[in-house]
Amino acid sequence: MLKVQEIRELIKLIDQSSIDEFSYESNGTKVSMKKEKGERVQAVQSPANIAPAASEVVSQPSTEPVEVESTPEPQAAKPAEKNAGGHDHEIVSPMVGTFYSSPTPESDVYVQKGDKVSSDTVVCIVEAMKLFNEIEAEVKGEITEVLVEDGELVEYGQPLFRVKTE
Known part of the structure; x- marks a missing residue:
């Protein structure tokens, strides 16, 4: 499983590059990021033995710290x-x-x-x-x-x- 600092570094690298979409999978953990108009990077990490959670990161061109916000995955309608x-x-x-x-x-x-x-x-x-x-x-x-x-x-x-x- 990737650490939060590693995810932050990935986000910074993707944000600074011309790549619009990035996916990485290792040991049952998958991380996907996608830029929307160059302002927002969305990361999703889902290991095989833990319930999936989505993390959204809003990146800005300045050197301010990046915020990571976790939200649970929506459940299916009953x-x-x-x-x-x-x-x-x-x-x-x-x-x-x-x-x-x-x-x-x-x-x-x-x-x-x-x-x-x-x-x-x-x-x-x-x-x-x-x-x-x-x-x-x-x-x-x-x-x-x-x-x-x-x-x-x-x-x-x-x-x-x-x-x-x-």
């Missing part, structure tokens, strides 16, 4: 939290693409909060590589929440709508 919003089904994106809430910019949206849907109701379009794919609700119920905005990029498996099924 199943009880999933149904807290009054829904029991999420319509997810089947692909990476651009989300469109209506067939054309001038048209009304397919669905909005409070609308009733059936399993074959088209709820949106996801454009991928110039192909417009209509996404159906796949369940019967009421839209309780729209999770993305028109024109937003969506990922595979990303929730688009929340539905309270009947």
Whole structure:
């Protein structure tokens, strides 16, 4: 495991260099650093036998000491939290693409909060590589929440709508 002083020295070297990203792994310990616009260096150290923790270091061009701040890794959402919003089904994106809430910019949206849907109701379009794919609700119920905005990029498996099924 690397000592804090060794990590600080690595951060200074990376900060002074033209390298934007750095990774190092030894004896089950992994350190990764990435610059964001040359102002922030983020270091993550995760040994095999210790729970992972993230350290953020804000570096400045002056000779002031570098601060290291540790924060615990976020925990996965609990199943009880999933149904807290009054829904029991999420319509997810089947692909990476651009989300469109209506067939054309001038048209009304397919669905909005409070609308009733059936399993074959088209709820949106996801454009991928110039192909417009209509996404159906796949369940019967009421839209309780729209999770993305028109024109937003969506990922595979990303929730688009929340539905309270009947």
